[in-house]
Amino acid sequence: MHHQKKEDGVQVVKMKDEILLEMEDLWSGYQRKDVLKGVSLKIKKGEFLGLIGPNGSGKTTLLRSMSKILTPRRGKVLYRGKDIAKISAKKLAQRIAVVPQLSVFTFSFTVEDFVLLGRIPYLPRFYLERKEDYLAAEEAMRLTKTLSFRERRINELSEGEKQRVVIARSLAQNPELLLLDEPAAHLDIRYQLEVFNLLRQLNQEKGITIVLVSHDLNLASQYASRLVLVNGGKIFSEGRPSEVITEENIQKVYKVRVRITQDEEGNPVVNIDHRAICLG
Amino acid sequence: MSRKLRRWISWLVALTALLMGISLLSLSIGAVQIPFRKTMFLLLQKIFLWRIFPLESSPASVILFRIRVPRLILGIVVGASLSSAGVIFQGMFRNPLVEPYTLGVSGGAAVAVCLAIMGGLSHLIPLAGFVGAIAAVILVYFIASSGGRLAIPTLLLTGVIVSFFSSSLIMLLMSLSKTEELHGIMFWIMGNLQETDLTLTLVVSIALLAGIFLALLFVRDLNALSLGEEEAVHLGIEVEKVKKILFLLASFLTGLSVSVSGIIGFVGLMIPHFVRGLISPDHRILLPASALFGATFLVGADLVARTVASPQELPVGVITGIAGGIIFVCIIRRRKMEFKW
Numbered sequence A: 001m002h003h004q005k006k007e008d009g010v011q012v013v014k015m016k017d018e019i020l021l022e023m024e025d026l027w028s029g030y031q032r033k034d035v036l037k038g039v040s041l042k043i044k045k046g047e048f049l050g051l052i053g054p055n056g057s058g059k060t061t062l063l064r065s066m067s068k069i070l071t072p073r074r075g076k077v078l079y080r081g082k083d084i085a086k087i088s089a090k091k092l093a094q095r096i097a098v099v100p101q102l103s104v105f106t107f108s109f110t111v112e113d114f115v116l117l118g119r120i121p122y123l124p125r126f127y128l129e130r131k132e133d134y135l136a137a138e139e140a141m142r143l144t145k146t147l148s149f150r151e152r153r154i155n156e157l158s159e160g161e162k163q164r165v166v167i168a169r170s171l172a173q174n175p176e177l178l179l180l181d182e183p184a185a186h187l188d189i190r191y192q193l194e195v196f197n198l199l200r201q202l203n204q205e206k207g208i209t210i211v212l213v214s215h216d217l218n219l220a221s222q223y224a225s226r227l228v229l230v231n232g233g234k235i236f237s238e239g240r241p242s243e244v245i246t247e248e249n250i251q252k253v254y255k256v257r258v259r260i261t262q263d264e265e266g267n268p269v270v271n272i273d274h275r276a277i278c279l280g
Numbered sequence B: 001m002s003r004k005l006r007r008w009i010s011w012l013v014a015l016t017a018l019l020m021g022i023s024l025l026s027l028s029i030g031a032v033q034i035p036f037r038k039t040m041f042l043l044l045q046k047i048f049l050w051r052i053f054p055l056e057s058s059p060a061s062v063i064l065f066r067i068r069v070p071r072l073i074l075g076i077v078v079g080a081s082l083s084s085a086g087v088i089f090q091g092m093f094r095n096p097l098v099e100p101y102t103l104g105v106s107g108g109a110a111v112a113v114c115l116a117i118m119g120g121l122s123h124l125i126p127l128a129g130f131v132g133a134i135a136a137v138i139l140v141y142f143i144a145s146s147g148g149r150l151a152i153p154t155l156l157l158t159g160v161i162v163s164f165f166s167s168s169l170i171m172l173l174m175s176l177s178k179t180e181e182l183h184g185i186m187f188w189i190m191g192n193l194q195e196t197d198l199t200l201t202l203v204v205s206i207a208l209l210a211g212i213f214l215a216l217l218f219v220r221d222l223n224a225l226s227l228g229e230e231e232a233v234h235l236g237i238e239v240e241k242v243k244k245i246l247f248l249l250a251s252f253l254t255g256l257s258v259s260v261s262g263i264i265g266f267v268g269l270m271i272p273h274f275v276r277g278l279i280s281p282d283h284r285i286l287l288p289a290s291a292l293f294g295a296t297f298l299v300g301a302d303l304v305a306r307t308v309a310s311p312q313e314l315p316v317g318v319i320t321g322i323a324g325g326i327i328f329v330c331i332i333r334r335r336k337m338e339f340k341w
Helices: A003-007 A009-015 A059-066 A089-093 A111-122 A131-143 A159-172 A189-205 A217-223 A247-254 B003-028 B036-049 B059-093 B105-118 B122-144 B152-176 B179-190 B198-216 B219-225 B229-234 B239-261 B267-278 B283-307 B316-333
Strands: A019-030 A033-044 A048-052 A074-079 A096-099 A177-181 A209-213 A226-231 A234-239 A259-262 A268-271
Touching (some): A019 A059, A033 A234, A048 A217, A089 A096, A096 A159, A111 A131, A111 B219, A159 A189, A177 A189, A217 A268, A234 A247, A247 A259, B003 B036, B003 B059, B003 B283, B059 B198, B059 B219, B059 B239, B059 B267, B105 B152, B105 B179, B122 B152, B122 B239, B152 B179, B179 B316, B198 B239, B198 B283, B219 B239, B267 B283
Parallel strands (some): A048 A209, A096 A177
Antiparallel strands (some): A019 A033
16 A cells, blocks of 8 residues: 555555445535535545545545535445445544644643543543553554643643644544544645645655645645545546646636646646646 | 552642541531540440440530531532532533533522522522522523533533523612622622531531542542643543533532532632642542642631621631632742642
8 A cells, every 4th residue: 555556546545445434415405505415426445545536525524524514315324335414423533633723722631631532432420541542642642742741731832733733633533534634724835735745754654544625736636546536516526646737627626827847756737836827 | 559559649648637627627626616635535425335334415525526527528528519619611612611510500590599588488599599509500501511511611501691690680789689688698608617507417427528529539530621622522531421420510519619608708719729730630639639728728717707707707608719729829829839730
């Protein structure tokens, strides 16, 4: 499952054709307005899926439908063939974890206590964490390199550290599927890379399936094994990054004319500079 | 046993000891001083030996068991209930300024009590208070909920508006009332623990304790909710259901407390902040520790209210406000818990 082998798409798909999440003709949105207008998508185990698309296209709505925050108006979301509406919130939280774009830290938990909150789906009503919960939290902190400041209070940390702690909390849930909504949006480039490298490591070493909403087309195409381009509540294009990120697609969806080059690994690179042209 | 558990248990033991200490003190001090040893003796006799040695009906024993013990019990359960309600509301609203009275419970109770006093039904004050509180809760709930969902910001805003509305109603009623009625209304609004009906005290105490124990079942859910509603869903909490239960539970604790003791301010706002900074924001310890601490604080404040201007008795709500305010400012000035909430 090495990334250099991405060219060999057929083989990769064969290795992971166990379907984790499936949406068929999904319509969903807020109040009376549908944002998603018939989305069908299959997410396979072990994938690193990037959801891209312009603002308001429905990426986040799609993500929120996958995590049961939104109830679809039509269609279903199936987790391993079972309608998630029929899976209890607790059971689902033991399988799917979510990293929000921005977390608000109202209460100043220590880092360790905050990560331990990720064990809530495993705890009986009034129980304290057991040994296994501490072990899971410690492993999550080790992976995210947050162990060294486990005793510090979370609102004293830098933004990059905070986001790693939030990811640690979601890992403490021991998920099979990790959903992330622009986890690096407000981080500087170093922290962005750290977050993406961490996600790649989790994907490759722990086999965690990752679905990531991102506005950064270049990071998304370098890290994701498959991209889904959403536009107007529908899937506009999906496939390997080089198939999705084309000058034609970007022009149609984002209304911007850009030059696209390739890096050494054959991944598309969108050149967003002054030569790009915004169209009407 | 983990270090965290050991620390939590130490805190609970220490707070319980503190509560017992201040309770004994408040039983022996008052307009009539009962020597400390006599207080202890009478208590032990009452608890362990009453079958063998019937209690003497000395003035001391009458004062102790007819006046001070019921008042102490009321102070403990009301202090604990208001603090617990504060913890629940602040946790589910994720807002440091929310207190048990924010959602209009006290306003509703006060309007009903005003009407009862002006209607010559002063003996029905607790009932009126409770009915008014519940009416306010139901009103807020139905205005704020839509399609079976309870939106937290709407709930908060509705509560604040109902509070303002009832304050204006109270002003109106007060401006229409006679002098002696006005005195009764003022006295009730300032809060006191002088409930004389022993049966009522007992029933209310049991109901409030039951409410607190019920709330303890939801500490894990409160931890998840304090991260945000969507985060709580992601952690496997049935958020809509839990929100409704917690809202009703905290309103019940507040409404019943208000109905017997009037509006005792500041306890429900300050104690949770204090305990959060002192011990932990984890609701598993925050809730029980706040209940114990709130009980201690209110019993102490009532002791001051009874004795500081003796034989004149001050409303305890005034003491909690003044003492609580001063203590809180001191803590913030020492920067020990700056924004640690």
